Amino acid sequence: MGSRSMSSRKYAIFSCLTVLGLIATYLVSEKTNISTNFEPNSRVSQVKQSESVVVNFQNLLQQYLKVQFGSQIWRTFYPEVDALLGLIEDNKLKWPAPITKTTFAKFTELSVKNRAEGYAVGDTVVATIEAKNGLGERKQHGGDYFYCRLMSTTEKGDILATGVACDIIDHGNGFYTASAPLLWPGNSTLFVDLVHSSEAVAALVLESAASSAKDIHFISTYPSGEEVDCNVGLPPNPSRPLCNLSHPEKGSSWFCYSDSAGNCPNVTYTETTYDNRVSFVGTTPLFNPETNFKVAIQMQGNVIQVKNSTYTSDLLKNLPRCETESGMPERSFENKAGYQSGFYLNGQWQSLQCEPRLTALSPEQCLQNKVIYCLGDSTMRQWYFALKSHLQLNDNPTKIQGRPKQDVWQAPVLDTDLVTT
Structure with a gap:
């Protein structure tokens, strides 16, 4: 008897709160003219709402229980990520998404736009990436992280020591455009990996930049x-x-x-x-190396045959001489080869910004009586350790104040x- 009375009391309280919530929602929407019908409804759209408001209580709850991704100040630097997070915050994209609705490399496709007249050195190869989920359906939004590079290959498909990174444009609808300049003759092949699905990107933001970690x-x-x-x-x-x-x-x-x-x-x-x-x-299954984490995607016609021309040799002849102060930030220049800062040619880095000043001196001779400043991220730190060990360099902490008792500094x-x- 007591438990039945308690259950009835709980049900009555819940019913009262629900009714109060609906009344409050109605009053608020009437006062502020805020529509709470966030999802399109064909029957509702036929009703004139000049004096009444259709209340969708479930969507209202979702509006006030939005997934928040922390500070906004950093998102202007990453417009594709900002657009993705905005869809989730506005309840236009379900979060968390079922794993079958996330991007799968197995179903994602790459198609190269082959030209009837063929390709020559100096042209640009363009390809389309169509992102699909685990059900084989095309994704309706962007935010996936793809990595693309064009590599010189043999007729059998073996990778050689010449290659360049691609530019990738996210169109925000599941389609991406990848492009790369053709800077050498012979066979070349486009390789594209799905590094992170858009859902994995959002999860990483929640875990890091949103300060939940x-x-x-x-x-x-x-x-x-x-x-x-x-x-x-x-x-x-x-x-x-x-x-x-x-x-x-x-x-x-x-x-x-x-x-x-x-x-x-x-x-x-x-x-x-x-x-x-x-x-x-x-x-989390969002980072599965077999389906959606650093996995190569399917390809169609990704092998390109390129005829020779004088384009690259002419381009390299007209580069300015590299100077110490000539370093340029990303996308600060553009030439006929696109935004690429350089490429690997037969295993050696070839700058597209300036003509490198190479000498036959040994590293010891070149760096003798010089102070070396290593400025960068963790990759530069690894180079620092490698140079210090290989060339037996000495730290010079008097040149810049560093962390006490540490031999690596960033400034x-x-x-x-x-x-x-």
Whole structure:
């Protein structure tokens, strides 16, 4: 008897709350003229709503229970990701998505637009990537991360030591355009990998930039020795403004909290720390190396035969001589070869920005009595260790203040601006 009475009481309370919620929703929508019918309904569209509002309580709940992806300040650097996250936040894209609705490399297709007249050195090869889910259906939105490169190959398909990276355009509807300049004669082959599905990208944002992850930290040290948190996006902190160390011209964002005085000095050292845990990537089917994580996609007509011409040799002859200050940021230039900064030619890097000054000196002779500054990311750090070990170089901490008792330092030299929004 007691349990039956308790169940009846719970049902009555639930019913009252539901009714109150519907009444409140109706009143709010009447006062503000906010439509709560977020999904198209053919029957509803035929009804004039000048004096009444059709209430979709389920969609209203979804509106106020949106998936939030943290700070917005970094998203302007990544328009494709921003568009994807916006679809989820506006409830136009179901999240989390069933694994069969995510992008699968097995069904995704690549087709090369072959030309009747064939290709010659100096032309551009263009291909279409059609992203499909695990059911073989074309994706209706973008956000997938594909990696494409054009490589010189033998008639049997063996990869040679000449190649160039491709440009990829996300059209936001499941179609992507990949293109690459043809800079050498002979057989070439397009290779495209699905690195991450759009759903995996969103999951990574939730795990990192949205600050839901508590196990990976980027800690930077200021010249005073004060340590602060940094990331591609950080939540606002009333007592600590954000310092903007981003590089818009390179399409990358990076923010750090200010020091205790509210200033943004140069960063002298940055390190990554990990808490004890299992990698997030290894705990979800969104990162399956057999279906959707760094998997080659199907190809149609991806082998191209290229006739020779003087295009590349003429292009390289007219390049300016490389100078120390001639480094250019990504997409800061464009020539007939596109946006590529260079390519590998018979195993050697060939710049498309300037003519390299190569000498026959040994590394020891070339670097003797010189101070070497290694500025970059973790890849540059690996080069630092390799150079130091191979050439038996000495650290020179007096040239720049680094982290005490450390032989690796990073010191961006750009002046930072306070971010107050």
